Amino acid sequence: xxxxxxxxxxxxxxxxxxxxxxxxxxxxxxxxxxxxxxxxxxxxxxxxxxxxxxxxxxxxxxxxxxxxxxxxxxxxxxxxxxxxxx
Numbered sequence: 001x002x003x004x005x006x007x008x009x010x011x012x013x014x015x016x017x018x019x020x021x022x023x024x025x026x027x028x029x030x031x032x033x034x035x036x037x038x039x040x041x042x043x044x045x046x047x048x049x050x051x052x053x054x055x056x057x058x059x060x061x062x063x064x065x066x067x068x069x070x071x072x073x074x075x076x077x078x079x080x081x082x083x084x085x086x
Contacts (some may be wrong), residue, residue, distance in 0.1 A: 001027035007044045020049035023086065027079060028067075031060030038063045042070045049072050052079045 002009050006028045014021055024045065030038050045053060054076040055064050068075045076084065 002029050003014050006030075008040060009078055010045065010050070012046055014048055018019065021053045022050075023054065023076075023084075024050050025054035025056070025076070025084075027057030028055045028059040028063065029056075030055070030063035031058050033060070033063065035062070035066065042067060046070075054084070 006024070010024060025026050028041070030041065033041075052074050053071045055067050056078045061068070062073060064077075068077070078084065
């Protein structure tokens with residue numbers, strides 16, 4: 001769960017690796033955020049050139065669906081027991 005903010009964490013991570021981030025997986029902590037706020041997060045992840053998103057847990061169902069639509073083909077549905085092959 002990214003309580004400090006998904007965008008802030010990804011910006012720091014990208015500065016450290018100095019290349020686009022391939023996969024962002026976990027609780028994006030957006031369950032209480034409105035659609036407009038979630039869209040700003042989506043736009044920022046696209047600006048950061050994130051290749052695949054896999055929001056779960058505290059991301060909230062509405063935000064997860066919004067990410068699914070925005071990252072069509074680059075969205076991975078995950079939950080307890082999911083297995084990802086990278």
